[in-house]
Every structure is written in structure tokens, then in C-alpha cells.
Amino acid sequence: MSGPHVALFVTCLVDMFRPSVAFATVKLLEDAGCRVEVPPVQTCCGQPAWNSGDRENAKAIARQVIAAFEGYAHVVVPSGSCAATIARDYERMFEADDPWAARARALGARTHEITAFLTDVLGVTEVGQKAPVSVTYHDSCSGLRSLGIREQPRRLLASVAGLELREMAENDVCCGFGGTFCVKYPDISNVMAGDKTRNIAATGADMVLAGDLGCLMNMAGKASREGRAFRARHVVEVLAGDLATPPIGEAG
Amino acid sequence: MSLHEATTPAFRANARAALDNANLQAALRGSRGNFITKRARAREDLPEFDALRDRARDIKDHVLAHLDLYLEAYEAQVIASGGHVHWAETAEEARAIVLDLCRQAGAKAVNKGKTMISEECGINDFLAENGIAPVETDLGEYIIQLRGEVPSHIIAPAVHVTVPEIEAAFRKAHTHLDPDRDLSDLAALQAEARGVLREKYFQAEVGITGANMLIAETGHSVIVTNEGNGDLTQSLPRMHIVMASLEKIVPTLEDAATILRILGRSATGQEMSVYTTFSRGPRRPGDPDGPEEYHVVLLDNGRSNMLATPFQDMLRCIRCGACMNHCPVYQAVGGHAYGWVYPGPMGAVLTPSLIGVEQGGQLPNASSFCGRCEEVCPVRIPLPGMMRSWREREFEKRLTPAAMRRGLGLWAFAARRPRLYRIAARLGAGLLSRLGSKTGRIASLPFARGWTGERDLPAPQRGGTFMDRWKAARR
Numbered sequence: 001m002s003g004p005h006v007a008l009f010v011t012c013l014v015d016m017f018r019p020s021v022a023f024a025t026v027k028l029l030e031d032a033g034c035r036v037e038v039p040p041v042q043t044c045c046g047q048p049a050w051n052s053g054d055r056e057n058a059k060a061i062a063r064q065v066i067a068a069f070e071g072y073a074h075v076v077v078p079s080g081s082c083a084a085t086i087a088r089d090y091e092r093m094f095e096a097d098d099p100w101a102a103r104a105r106a107l108g109a110r111t112h113e114i115t116a117f118l119t120d121v122l123g124v125t126e127v128g129q130k131a132p133v134s135v136t137y138h139d140s141c142s143g144l145r146s147l148g149i150r151e152q153p154r155r156l157l158a159s160v161a162g163l164e165l166r167e168m169a170e171n172d173v174c175c176g177f178g179g180t181f182c183v184k185y186p187d188i189s190n191v192m193a194g195d196k197t198r199n200i201a202a203t204g205a206d207m208v209l210a211g212d213l214g215c216l217m218n219m220a221g222k223a224s225r226e227g228r229a230f231r232a233r234h235v236v237e238v239l240a241g242d243l244a245t246p247p248i249g250e251a252g
Numbered sequence: 253m254s255l256h257e258a259t260t261p262a263f264r265a266n267a268r269a270a271l272d273n274a275n276l277q278a279a280l281r282g283s284r285g286n287f288i289t290k291r292a293r294a295r296e297d298l299p300e301f302d303a304l305r306d307r308a309r310d311i312k313d314h315v316l317a318h319l320d321l322y323l324e325a326y327e328a329q330v331i332a333s334g335g336h337v338h339w340a341e342t343a344e345e346a347r348a349i350v351l352d353l354c355r356q357a358g359a360k361a362v363n364k365g366k367t368m369i370s371e372e373c374g375i376n377d378f379l380a381e382n383g384i385a386p387v388e389t390d391l392g393e394y395i396i397q398l399r400g401e402v403p404s405h406i407i408a409p410a411v412h413v414t415v416p417e418i419e420a421a422f423r424k425a426h427t428h429l430d431p432d433r434d435l436s437d438l439a440a441l442q443a444e445a446r447g448v449l450r451e452k453y454f455q456a457e458v459g460i461t462g463a464n465m466l467i468a469e470t471g472h473s474v475i476v477t478n479e480g481n482g483d484l485t486q487s488l489p490r491m492h493i494v495m496a497s498l499e500k501i502v503p504t505l506e507d508a509a510t511i512l513r514i515l516g517r518s519a520t521g522q523e524m525s526v527y528t529t530f531s532r533g534p535r536r537p538g539d540p541d542g543p544e545e546y547h548v549v550l551l552d553n554g555r556s557n558m559l560a561t562p563f564q565d566m567l568r569c570i571r572c573g574a575c576m577n578h579c580p581v582y583q584a585v586g587g588h589a590y591g592w593v594y595p596g597p598m599g600a601v602l603t604p605s606l607i608g609v610e611q612g613g614q615l616p617n618a619s620s621f622c623g624r625c626e627e628v629c630p631v632r633i634p635l636p637g638m639m640r641s642w643r644e645r646e647f648e649k650r651l652t653p654a655a656m657r658r659g660l661g662l663w664a665f666a667a668r669r670p671r672l673y674r675i676a677a678r679l680g681a682g683l684l685s686r687l688g689s690k691t692g693r694i695a696s697l698p699f700a701r702g703w704t705g706e707r708d709l710p711a712p713q714r715g716g717t718f719m720d721r722w723k724a725a726r727r
Binding site (some may be wrong): 010012014015016017018019020022023038040041042043044046048049050051052053054055057060061064092141142144145146172173174176177178179180181182183184185186187188189190191192193195217218220221222224225245246248249250251252 | 264267268271580581584585617618619620621622623624626627637640642643644645646647648652656660661663664666667668670673677680681688689690691692693695700701702703705706707708709710711712713714715716717718719721722723726
């Protein structure tokens, strides 16, 4: 293949909890003509350290990611949150005169969340899939507010034959995950998650989709505890035609 | 530094209590979304709204870069119009000045318009201790004064109170009330409060108001209200005291007009509040009304220490309350849980600046960083970024809880060593996958009760980590 040379940043949650999201991402990229590589030197983007005030570890992890990923035309991430860390936060971690700041900026400019990459960079309008399901879409906060991802996943979903999108109330309100927030303030996080699952259930949709596994695990975990009927999947699974893999939090 | 007792270190317990408080939850649920819808509509109706936000930000940045000059210019204008300016470095100084002025005026009763600065200085309790009766004239403030509470929101101080609770407070305090009189809706309660407060306007010797802005060019103070209580408070008594903090300065009338255009829209979705009142100096010969004396108490209380730090942008705040209206954490627990004067995202940044991160450090941590506050802030304060800066200060000062530091340290040690990390991820995924092999989820994990207390943990997919599977499949 001769298409753009893309490095996949898997994200720590996808690597450990849901590899099918990364496989679906690779499929979408390859279907769009990309040459995909998965650089072996990758762990986590460092966001937990950065958001906890541990700048030194955040910088060390950022340098590791920058060095491993700067040789590619694009870096693609199946998460708005991790993509925003690389694309927006890395540069802020370094002093302006630190050479790493310029390298961070350069990498940031080439780093994209998967649905934004497909639509905005590659101009994909059709994914050529069929799925007779009703879905609702949760806009994860970082993707929405740091990267402006809102229409891209919806446009791609609209190309899936048979799929019906039912918007929920407060689709742009945080689900209560928030990285370490959910374990630092579980009481508040739980209330936010409960508000979210109520809004999802009210649409009557078969499943909730989102672009971030952290939020999805939070919503799916809350929904299963409450005995809700809807399922949860990462948006790329539906876009890549993978409905055979059990939904999040269900046994295969 | 402040006299308002802080319960911020107990934020977690405060939040738990708030979540268990059925009345509070009913009040929060009842108001949720109202401000959001109204602001969104106001923004849609004004095409230049976002451009005005940029201008407002630039105006405030300019003032903060030249604050000393503008403060001096403002003071000169107040003096030229016959008023007095009192500089208070601390809350203690400010309230001593206010008490002194009240005594000079021979005050037995003081009427108050809404002012968060007086909350910061604990004026009400202090005056009461010294034999002077403070009377709040803003309806929300009046309600919480009767209930012995502090505001839970900077523009809607009684947003945490339900209508039946207001009725109960009125029946207890207004002993003249006929038990058969219907007070079951807000209109009836408003009429009752208005009747009682009308008389008080003519009894007070001093009126204290806050200021939404102070105009350097002219020496005006500006207040915005929806009830007109501020006008009566400041024009009827013989002395008017304005309590304001340093950063309320704007250079010109024109600048004030710019900020007014975004203030009401951001706060309540109103194009303008019902009353916008400019006052300057005491009554002049020939004026039909107005106070005989006009005093401004200018409070610093730690603000000048924020200049030239990562927290300077916080001084742009125009106190519209949009950040808390849009904050899912504030909407879940209400304002009192934050434990000091200022709640919500702006409080989470300002509180550690004013009372110290040792006291206020919980607040910038209690955020999911969803970013909605920054999205709606009329002066574009990067609130989540500043909360993150506070977390960094805490980390540097080793105030971050030890368990958190250890966990983070261990995780970071592995994350910086990809090979070690691979092994740890493989073991972790394998273990969790086996624990959840039957249902695909884990209902209880001893070391992750924060997660599993009220929700399941989806188990990792079978077959190993992605990195292992990718390596096996492609090489």
C-alpha cells in the first residue's frame, strides 16, 4: 500500500481491556488506504501524571511518545482524550525554549482522533457497513472541547446502512469518568454516571457509542449494575462492522 | 486570612452529605438546566457574543497589567466626586473599616445589597456581634439570612432551598403572619418579603452594596440586580458603603458597557439585568435623593499576590456564575459542599489562592476536567488548566495524598519502561479477565472499591493485550 504512513497509538485502556477497538481502528485505517504501524515503544500517553500534577513523570512519558512516534506522517488514536493529551498538552508540559516543546508541537499537529482523522484528513464519507441497530452517541469531554469532535463520528455513523441515531438529552455532559476523578470522588462520579445512564435509557436506543473507552467502561459498568437493557460499544467497532465481539462488560 | 470559616478540607464528607440531602437534591434538580438553556438562547441571539467575550477578556487583561495605575485613577475620581476610598489589605481590615464607618453614622441597622465581598469578610456576623443589625435585601440573601446560612451560589444564593423550606423560614421569622395565609408559591413569598423589607429601607442608617464594576475613568461603581433592592439600599440611607475587590476595575464607561453585554447573558440569559445602577459620590446640592456620605472599601485579601502567577487570569472573573451553572460536580453537590465563599469551578481556582492550597486543595481536585466551565466563561478563563496548576503545586508541596502518590509513582515507573509495562499489562489483563470470565464484568474488587462500589468493572477481553496479539499476528 502506498497511502499515508500512520502510527497507531493504542492507548493503555484499549491495550489492556479491549483490543478489538484497536483492531477495528486498524481496519478502518487500512480500508482507507493507510499503511498502519504500531510502534512497540508505547504504554500510556501520560495523562494520569499530567492531570495529577506530576509534571516530571508526565514529561518523561511525553518524551518517550514523541521519540517513538515522530517518524510517521500521522499518529492516530482511538480516544479523544489521549489524542488531546498528545496534540494539546504535550507542548504545554515543556518550557518554550526547551527543544522538546517544538518537537511536541510538531507531533501534536500530526496527531488525530480516529473519527476526526478519517473525516477531516482523509475525507472519508462512507464506511460501507450495515448495522440494523439504534444507537445514541455520548460526546466525551476532551474530544469535544479540546479537539472539537462532534460531527465527525455522527457523519460516519450516518453512512452505516440501517443504523438509527437517537440523540440523548445532555449528550455533551460528562459521564463522571474523568480519569482518576472516578476513583478520587466515587460518590460524585457515581451520580454523574447515573444521570448519564438515565439519559441514555430514555432514548430507547439499543446501544450507546462513544469514542473513549474510559467513558464507555464507566457508562457500561453503571448500566450493568443498574440492570439497564442498552449495550455499550466504541464507535469504531460499529464503523468497522464488528458487532460480533461481545459489547463492553459482557461475556463472549 | 479570611474570617469565613472554611470547611474545604472536608469537601468529600460535605459532598456525601449533600448527595444524601433530599431537599437539596430536589432544589438542585429543579433548577438544573434553566440557566443553561437561557444562556444558550441569549448567545444564539447575539452574533457578536463570542467576539465580545474576546474583547472583555482583553479589557480585563489590560487592567490587570496596569492595575496600580487604574486603581489610583479610580481613587482620584471618587475623591473628586466627594467620596472616600479605604484600602483594606485583609478581610479583618475591611470589616474593621466598615464597623468604624457604621459607628460614625450612628447605625443601629444596616441594609445590604448582594455582595460576595462582604461574605468574604464575614460582615454580617461581625456587625451583629457589635450591636448593629444587618438586613439582607436581595430576596435570595434574605432567605438564607433567615435560615442562618451562607450563599450556595454567587448570583443565586438560595438556589439550594426549596419553596416549602422558604415558607417555613418565613413563618418562623415573620411572627405577624396569619397561619391561614397561602404562601405555597414563589410569588406569594416574594410579596411577603417585599412587604417586610419595604419598611426596613427607611430604618437603616447605612446601606452596603457590592460592585460588579468600578470605573476608573469616572469613579462610578456599577451594580446589576433584578429586584431593585440595590438601588433602595444605596440611595435611601445616609451613608452608602461600596465593598469591592481590586480586580473589579475597568478603565472606561465604554468598557463597562462591553462587559455588561456579556454579564447578564452569561449569568441568567438576560440581555441586561432589570436594574443596572451607576453611582458616584454622595448627594450633590439639588439632587433629589442619595446618601450624604459615599465610601468605597477596596479589598485585596490575597488578590495582588495572584498577579504574575499562573493564577492571574482568575482575576478576570466577572462573577456571572456560568461556570457553576454548567458544572456537573456543582450541580451534583451544590455550593455549600465547597466549604468556603466561592463554589464551583471559579471557587475551585480562587479559593486556594485566597486561603491557601493547604486549606483549599480539595477543590481543584474535585473536577473531572470536563471543560464545560471554560467553554462558557465570558472572559475565557482557562479554569481546568488552572485547577491542574493547583494540583501541580500540591504535588510539589507533597500535599497529594500518600496513597495517590505511591500509586502514581508505581504506575509511572512502569509507564516509562515499555518492556516492564508490557509484562505488567499482560498479568493485569489476564487476572482481571479471569475474574470476569463468566459475565464479562467484575462486581467487586478489593483494591478498587471506588470504582466497584456502585458500578461494575468491565473485564478485559480474552486473548491477551492488544500489543501481544498484534505482535503475534503481524510478525
